[in-house]
Amino acid sequence: MSAIAPPATADTAPPTPDYSEYKLVPARHPWRWVGTVVVAAGVAAIAWSLVTNPRWEWGVVAQWFTAQSVVNGLIETLKLTAISGVLGFVLGFILALMRLSASPLLVSVSWTFSWIFRSTPLLVQLLLWYNLGYLYEKISLGIPFTDVRFFEAQTTTLISQFAAAVLGLTLNQAAYSAEIIRGGILSVDQGQLEAASALGIPAWQRSTRIVLPQAMRAILPNAFNEIIGLVKGTSIVYVLAYSELFYTVQVIYNRTQQVLPLLLVATLWYVVITSVLSVFQYYIERHFSKGAVRNLPLTPLQKARKFFATHVAASPTKDAR
Amino acid sequence: MSIIAARKESTTTATPAAGTPAEAAAHVSAGTAPAAATRGQVDITNVRKSFGATEVLKGVTLSVPPGGVAVIVGPSGSGKSTLLRTINHLEKVDGGYITIDGELVGYEVRGNKLHELREKDILKQRTNIGMVFQSFNLFPHLTALENVIEAPIVAQKRSKTEARKRGLELLDRVGLKDRADAYPRQLSGGQQQRVAIARALALDPKILLFDEPTSALDPELVNEVLDVIRELATSGTTLIVVTHEMGFARDVADTVVFMDDGLIVESGKPQDIFANPREERTRSFFSKVIEPAFNI
Numbered sequence: 297m298s299a300i301a302p303p304a305t306a307d308t309a310p311p312t313p314d315y316s317e318y319k320l321v322p323a324r325h326p327w328r329w330v331g332t333v334v335v336a337a338g339v340a341a342i343a344w345s346l347v348t349n350p351r352w353e354w355g356v357v358a359q360w361f362t363a364q365s366v367v368n369g370l371i372e373t374l375k376l377t378a379i380s381g382v383l384g385f386v387l388g389f390i391l392a393l394m395r396l397s398a399s400p401l402l403v404s405v406s407w408t409f410s411w412i413f414r415s416t417p418l419l420v421q422l423l424l425w426y427n428l429g430y431l432y433e434k435i436s437l438g439i440p441f442t443d444v445r446f447f448e449a450q451t452t453t454l455i456s457q458f459a460a461a462v463l464g465l466t467l468n469q470a471a472y473s474a475e476i477i478r479g480g481i482l483s484v485d486q487g488q489l490e491a492a493s494a495l496g497i498p499a500w501q502r503s504t505r506i507v508l509p510q511a512m513r514a515i516l517p518n519a520f521n522e523i524i525g526l527v528k529g530t531s532i533v534y535v536l537a538y539s540e541l542f543y544t545v546q547v548i549y550n551r552t553q554q555v556l557p558l559l560l561v562a563t564l565w566y567v568v569i570t571s572v573l574s575v576f577q578y579y580i581e582r583h584f585s586k587g588a589v590r591n592l593p594l595t596p597l598q599k600a601r602k603f604f605a606t607h608v609a610a611s612p613t614k615d616a617r
Numbered sequence: 618m619s620i621i622a623a624r625k626e627s628t629t630t631a632t633p634a635a636g637t638p639a640e641a642a643a644h645v646s647a648g649t650a651p652a653a654a655t656r657g658q659v660d661i662t663n664v665r666k667s668f669g670a671t672e673v674l675k676g677v678t679l680s681v682p683p684g685g686v687a688v689i690v691g692p693s694g695s696g697k698s699t700l701l702r703t704i705n706h707l708e709k710v711d712g713g714y715i716t717i718d719g720e721l722v723g724y725e726v727r728g729n730k731l732h733e734l735r736e737k738d739i740l741k742q743r744t745n746i747g748m749v750f751q752s753f754n755l756f757p758h759l760t761a762l763e764n765v766i767e768a769p770i771v772a773q774k775r776s777k778t779e780a781r782k783r784g785l786e787l788l789d790r791v792g793l794k795d796r797a798d799a800y801p802r803q804l805s806g807g808q809q810q811r812v813a814i815a816r817a818l819a820l821d822p823k824i825l826l827f828d829e830p831t832s833a834l835d836p837e838l839v840n841e842v843l844d845v846i847r848e849l850a851t852s853g854t855t856l857i858v859v860t861h862e863m864g865f866a867r868d869v870a871d872t873v874v875f876m877d878d879g880l881i882v883e884s885g886k887p888q889d890i891f892a893n894p895r896e897e898r899t900r901s902f903f904s905k906v907i908e909p910a911f912n913i
């Protein structure tokens with residue numbers, strides 16, 4: 297009966313008590329606390345063992361961490377990463393555009409490139425580039441099928457360890473980044489291009505001002521994955537005896553026999569580089585998410601500032617929050 | 618047969634009624650286009666278009682005079698959007714031609730052939746033709762104001778300060794001056810569509826094309842967009858509007874054009890075509906779409 301009656305009639309519903317003087321108490325989450333304690337205990341145990349176990353030889357780590365030879369190796373690693381990262385993404389961008397073009401030839405060349413370089417091990421590619429002199433004694437630039445040559449040189453003088461490393465890493469990187477960039481471009485709604493052409497915006501600006509900024513949201517997380525992979529991937533060029541970070545520490549521990557501490561030196565540097573890149577990634581992604589999310593989330597810095605403003609400064613009146 | 622009818626009707630009926638210019642002048646805020654329209658004559662002549670084997674436009678002929686308001690109605694798939702898109706050469710025609718103030722759209726005459734223009738020249742023509750899409754298609758990474766000033770700066774090379782000033786005027790005109798710095802996703806559908814209209818107006822087009830500008834909107838947001846278009850209808854810009862809003866067509870159109878199956882079946886003044894359609898197909902279409910909306 298009461299279900300049928302209109303709910304708001306005063307004689308059927310009991311009068312609502314006045315709660316306005318009551319305090320609001322947020323729900324408690326006991327299991328969240330249990331989880332936090334367990335994880336904290338685990339982290340503390342690991343940290344303790346790292347600090348107290350003498351076999352990690354932290355003294356040796358500290359001694360080599362900023363040694364001149366290690367720093368030189370680090371610089372070579374950064375150089376390789378930067379050069380092949382930039383060249384790889386530029387070439388990848390061109391390959392992506394070829395792949396998306398209307399020309400069947402451009403599409404198939406781009407496809408074949410990605411196919412070859414993604415299906416051969418990087419190690420093999422590096423060794424092939426380095427030993428190119430065995431396959432082709434001379435490299436020349438000229439008009440094909442004629443005797444006209446603008447430039448000719450011995451392959452072995454042209455392809456140094458550095459050149460082989462950059463070539464191998466760049467071409468390999470280009471094959472992967474082409475796919476990442478293509479995916480990003482495809483993720484942008486077709487209507488965006490149409491609206492831009494209807495407004496008379498030229499093709500180049502359509503790509504750079506309308507499509508790419510939106511594609512970046514899909515490209516960036518994968519691109520940073522690739523760059524971070526590349527930082528550590530450069531360690532593979534040790535097969536060319538190229539003195540980047542990893543090869544350098546190998547040379548050192550072969551001499552001093554302090555294998556683990558020196559591997560730790562290299563590892564810590566890779567962690568530092570990756571951490572710096574991650575911070576960059578956070579802020580760059582944030583920049584390109586403008587307009588894609590209704591409201592930008594606070595940065596960690598802003599969060600910390602807000603936390604201190606509300607919790608520390610106003611702690612006596614915490615309930616008022 | 619029906620093509621000839623369409624042509625005759627539109628040229629006779631699309632002349633604005635006496636007294637309209639004065640009324641328009643009262644509506645138009647200072648600094649906008651003059652009400653006495655002298656530009657924006659659209660002539661579509663025997664336009665054909667096929668997608669694969671299906672012929673979507675089967676020879677469409679339509680004229681809209683400067684400052685005229687043509688509303689195109691018709692069942693889904695009849696080719697309304699396709700026709701609209703041929704007017705700014707987003708869709709290439711397979712036959713026939715379109716002129717705006719006597720200038721061919723997308724082609725130029727060389728000898729006895731029509732050669733397609735280069736991209737650069739087509740883009741330049743498009744700045745004369747504003748287009749508003751059903752799905753808004755605002756650029757989500759740009760604010761409302763940035764959306765409006767993008768084309769003036771990039772396509773027309775206007776100065777940034779000048780473009781901003783004009784952009785704010787236009788946002789004011791569509792009632793969104795205070796939302797200039799909002800991103801599209803922070804706006805309601807109706808507000809987004811009004812920004813899209815301001816964006817189309819920023820190039821000072823002779824002609825504005827609307828493809829179902831309100832069909833993606835909640836019913837309560839439809840009117841705020843229609844009101845803006847209504848105001849534009851009195852400003853001297855030529856409007857070609859595809860819509861399912863029959864009440865709006867009745868109020869605002871000079872000419873209502875009924876399309877079915879790739880052809881213009883009939884066109885005329887709204888009061889004539891709604892009350893006394895000559896063709897059976899028109900009659901049956903209107904009886905389906907108008908009957909329920911008895912209060913328009």
Ligand SMILES: Nc1ncnc2c1ncn2[C@@H]1O[C@H](COP(=O)(O)OP(=O)(O)OP(=O)(O)O)[C@@H](O)[C@H]1O
Binds near residue numbers: 694695696697700
């Ligand atoms: N790019 C395309 N490729 C193939 N077919 C298409 C394409 N665009 C439109 N069509 C077809 O052309 C016909 C007309 O389409 P159009 O979009 O012009 O119809 P419409 O009158 O606007 O319909 P609606 O009221 O549903 O929007 C439809 O049958 C559609 O499937």
Ligand SMILES: [Mg+2]
Binds near residue numbers: 699
């Ligand atoms: Mg349509």
